[in-house]
Amino acid sequence: MEKEWIAPAEFTDAENKLVEEFIEVFRCPPLIAKLLLRAGHDSTQQVEDFFASQLSHLHDPMLFEDMDKAVTRIVQALENKEKICIYGDYDVDGTTATALLFLGLSRVGAQIDFYIPHRMIDGYGLSLSSLDAVKEKGASLIISVDCGVNALEEIKAINAMGMEIIVTDHHNPKDELPPAYAIINPKLSGTRYPFQHLAGVGVAFKLLMAIYDRLGIQSEENTLKYLDLVAVGTIADIVPLTGENRVFASIGLQHLIDKKNLGLNALIQISGLNQKTLDTNDIVFGIAPRINAAGRMGSASLAVELLISREEGTSEELAESIERHNSLRQQLDQRTFHEACEIIDKKYKNMATTSCMVISSDDWHPGVIGIVASMLVEKYYRPVIMISFKEGFGSGSGRSMGDFDLFAALKHTEHNLHSFGGHKYAVGLTIYQEYIDRFENELTRYVQEHLNMAEIKPPLPIDHELELYDINSFCLDWLERFAPFGPANNRPVFSTQGVTVINYPYNVGRNHLKLKVVKDGIHLDLIGYNLGDYLSLIKKNDVIDIAYTLEYSQFGSKPSIQGKLKDIHLRK
CATH class of the missing domain: 3.90.1640.30 (inorganic pyrophosphatase (n-terminal core))
Incomplete structure (x- = not known):
């Protein structure tokens, strides 16, 4: 699903002064100073603490x-x-x-x-x-x-x-x-x-x-x-x-x-x-x-x-x-995912009017439905509840998207549930089969009332609009100091407009797209995990816009800079 790119806000005069201060104090590239500020670090002390994780930073x-x-x-x-x-x-x-x-x-x-x-x-x-x-x-x-x-x-x-x-x-x-x-x-x-x-x-x-x-x-x-x-x-x-x-x-x-x-x-x-x-x-x-x-x-x-x-x-x-155990789990993941997609395609004919999805089966292994629910959210970008029933009693897992609070939604409908728990983005529940229809109807109404349908197109915040000639190992070495990466400290996402595909794109592994692009004479190798569906849409010499992160690829005799695609916008 193509994402909506959210461009970074322009810096104020005060923020630009802080960028200059970061450059002077830390002797870092301007790009790094801007990324630090966008990450919420608004003082040199905060930056020093960010780059030097110490036990003394732990609370009593x-x-x-x-x-x-x-x-x-x-x-x-x-x-x-x-x-x-x-x-x-x-x-x-x-x-x-x-x-x-x-x-x-x-x-x-x-x-x-x-x-x-x-x-x-x-x-x-x-x-x-x-x-x-x-x-x-x-x-x-x-x-x-x-x-x-x-x-x-x-x-x-x-x-x-x-x-x-x-x-x-x-x-x-x-x-x-x-x-x-x-x-x-x-x-x-x-x-x-x-x-x-x-x-x-x-x-x-x-x-x-x-x-x-x-x-x-x-x-x-x-x-x-x-x-x-x-x-x-x-x-x-x-x-x-x-x-x-x-x-x-x-x-x-x-x-x-x-x-x-x-x-x-x-x-x-x-x-x-x-x-x-x-x-x-x-x-x-x-x-x-x-x-x-x-x-x-x-x-x-x-x-x-x-x-x-x-x-x-x-x-x-x-x-x-x-x-x-993990090998068996992987096999069940794939089988359950395909079965769930078939149910969704039959049950929810018009995805444009579908605010959430509740699906169930007597044949699913309860141990994999949480993983598969996450995969379905990635595919359909809707809150998903999957329930595995056995003899009329179901164990379920739910995953959310955007800023929607799925825990609050379950709390609203808890009179239909035997039990539930979790947090905003991931929940678990148990339910008797006779309550499933009422639960789905009430949950759907709640989601429709509280989920902004404009959020249904996945947003992709862009941290910085970058030209390929700005990419070098000095900047990337600084970027690596932002690690460890994860929620609230993700790898910065860059966008570059108007790059030209210079090879024949191809797929590797399980639906992963590989291609090479050029702009202003600078080349960049790219890999897009789970973006293999773009293969039929992109050909050599096409001009596209790319959103990506940067990291070192460890393949080959020495590390090389590689872009990891987050999304592609095709030019019409």
Whole structure:
């Protein structure tokens, strides 16, 4: 789907003065100074902090309202040799958070175990069906990670069973909080904690920092030890890579390169990644899908076992098992995607008047519908809910687009749902089949009332209009300092008007477009992932407009500059 390019706003006189100041202070190219300002850095101090991610930039974990209470209870459990059970979620954020607390508390002598719910049996988060298993482990204290803030009935049941629970979570809380011993969540109303965008593993890390500090073992070495896990969970959960998350990602990626965790090392090797040049893309497209595959295709406990493994042979065996799960997951992804597209094409004849899509089947594997929903949003650019039914009861996943709040939409229609959770752009739900039609009708009305149909054409913000002769390794080296890239700190997108295609475009891999363009005598190699449909529309000597990012290609004997296409505008 062709995107609507949003040109950058003109700088004011005051902003132009700041650009000149950046150029003078940092001796950077004008392009870099402008990009820094467009990214929201409006002082030299902010720029210095941006380029130098340090542990000193992390906030005091005691700013969480219940942190003191939580730490006191955990230290009491350590002293009394109580059994602690870490209760995680089955995605990357949940499994890395579980591994983090398991390893971190094991170091201080905790009697500890973990429980990850089974996607098919227990469903998302804390579930009543799992509590007996946790009780059988002998736990008197549960610490939830990446879940629990909305588990009202489940936590009442935990209390009734004579156990206590400390909730660590980052999801949006509903109006009524559960009666947990303590709740640590940066999104709680009235919180003093200054950064709301932590992933679940980030919240768990904050708890571990506070425990270590209370025990008097806080040091930079201890703080750094598990940042590879924090980086993987944070990057995989697609939270904004700003503030503390940027610190986690920057330092944690370096720890991945330094091979601190045996399980992650084995996963990197089996993924075929270059450990010396790991970046956020490698996490999102290489490591994260494999960790997720364990929970989607079988049990996510396998992923936790990998992440806490202490023997190289065991790590390699577990990584191979996860790789087999991932291969099966990829096959199911493609089959389910094609089936979903067929349903959509039959059900929604006029896409121009379609505001959202709710589709269901008795044949879909619940473990892949979240991935496929994201693929459908990419294809149709509409909010999508996919539901897998079994014996009249459905588990669903939803994905949003633009600025539409899908969590708020589900909250509006929650009387039709058995349960739901998530956040603005990604939700999970359960529903009885008899409510599906009413749910879809009410959801559709809500979307029509709250979604600006003008947003239906995907916007593509352009950071800078660039000429090819402005592209050089000096600028690109500066651009690489903006890494790690991710939400709220994406690679800058450039546009260039009127480039000429100088070769015969061709497709590589799975629908990826390759071509070379020229303007003013300067050539640029381009690759467009999932843009292979343009092959029939572009030919040699055509003049086109391109939107792209820039990076080094590692193919060949030495790195070369390559453009990664985001969109193409054909000239009529």
